[in-house]
Amino acid sequence: MSAPVLQVDGLTKMFGGFTALDKVSLHLGRGERLGLIGPNGSGKTTMINCISGALINDEGSILFEGNEIKGLPAYKRACLGIARSFQIPRPFRSMTVLENLCVPLDYAAWDRIGHENIRDQAMEILETIGFADRANELSAGLTQVDLRKLELARAMAGKPTVLVSDEAMAGLSSSEVDEILEILMTLNDRGVAVIMIEHIMRAVMRFCERIVVLDAGHKIAEGTPEEIVENPDVERAYLGE
């Protein structure tokens, strides 16, 4: 296996006296699909906040393509190629769907792509995920599932190497989950490594090649979906003794 694109070692994050993450390590291969699961409050979102730069970890290191990124502000990490989608969609409400995509194209991806035809590139992304008919709609008026699609499309527009998808499917219907999964698959086909945080096990099992399980700030298991299902520790974390 080639060197991992993202390597997290001994990551610790405290909130006052509460340890949200305790020496957690994980790695993500190039183009890999990794699931990050665990009960509520297990530290999943804290983990991706530390990776994306919204929070700064107290201890441990985060190597992205071999370089330490601890301490870099969130926007610089986005420029390096780490994109994230938000659990509760955060669209740029005064802008249309297309304009929403132009922001990461003009900023996060600015140094890595051509500066020409930003709008065409944004349109192309919308077409790939079958969202082009909404291009000129104001993002404030979108439905939940469309807002989730916009989150992923905007993350895509940053031309990332790593995408962290934070519960992109929570609260969606079964067919809508399939739509979002398809978008994530498309992204992955283009070589983007994906960390998926999700409670919908059907989606996690179908999508992920490998799964990391967190519980109360500790990594309790890691393995293929089949191994995770059989793991007694995971069962205990979710269902109790």
Place this chain on the structure above:
Amino acid sequence: MKPKIHLFWIGAAAVFAAGLMFTQVADNEFYFFASYVVLQAVIMATAWNILGGFTGYVNFGSAGFFAVGAYTTVALNKAFGLPLPVMIVAAAALSGLLGLAAGYLTLRLKGVYFAISTLAMSIVLETVANNWEYVGGASGAYILTPEDSWFFDSYIELLFMLILTLAIGSAAVARFLSSSRIGQGLAAIRDDEVAAASSGVPTLKLKLISASVMGAMMGVAGAPYPFFVTYVDPVSAFNLLVAVNAIAMPMIGGTATWIGPIIGGLVVGGAQEIITVTISSEMNLLVVGVMLVAFITLAPRGIVGLFQDFRDKKKRRKQ
């Protein structure tokens, strides 16, 4: 995109030419005094809107930046007797730096905290002015207007043309900002700062640019003020009305575009001047208040928003 740029500059040239004509035609000096006040308000509104409207950070300390501009002129005039354009540049630099410093200290604060800190900054600066004897302290300073008014009939005509040019300049700056990549980043910050950062927008840097430009522009509006009133004291320079007007005008005109504050400034400032002479000088304060409340409740996107809604409705009816 290109023809639009031309249109803007043609419009700017037309306004400038109309102003020049006005100085040759009008013989009542009151018109120049009134127009000066309105145009000063337009610059203040445009400046406020760069941080308040484009970036989404409400600033109550406008009077502070304005007064720094005015006092820069008072001090430099007394010390060196520099020409006015030089003092305007100095005022812009100083109040721009103040914007940068205030921004660096306070722009990490969100929403209401930032608003309060700007108000506090203005009060601190007023205290400094009150105790700085060189520029007159609390009793204020008199400024003599130069006798030379170039080829204008009086110095007020010169000042009128100066403030008109400055207003056009600030409109150009605001327009450039709003249509540029920076403006797009500022809009992203205004809509959602966390999402902006994760889209690669350098949020702190852009907010500092926004605050510096806002400060510099307000300083520019304040720099010629001592020559206009010929007497500056802290109470008039740090007048809360300056700060209130700077907020009310963009709100009434519409904060989303560069032209909104200009329309707001012209409408509100014009109404204030007319009411001052026709009804009473106390009434004009009331009018700003009533207009502000009416627009915030009935048309939160201002005059520009009303116009856009009207245009959209018409378009829909056609389809």
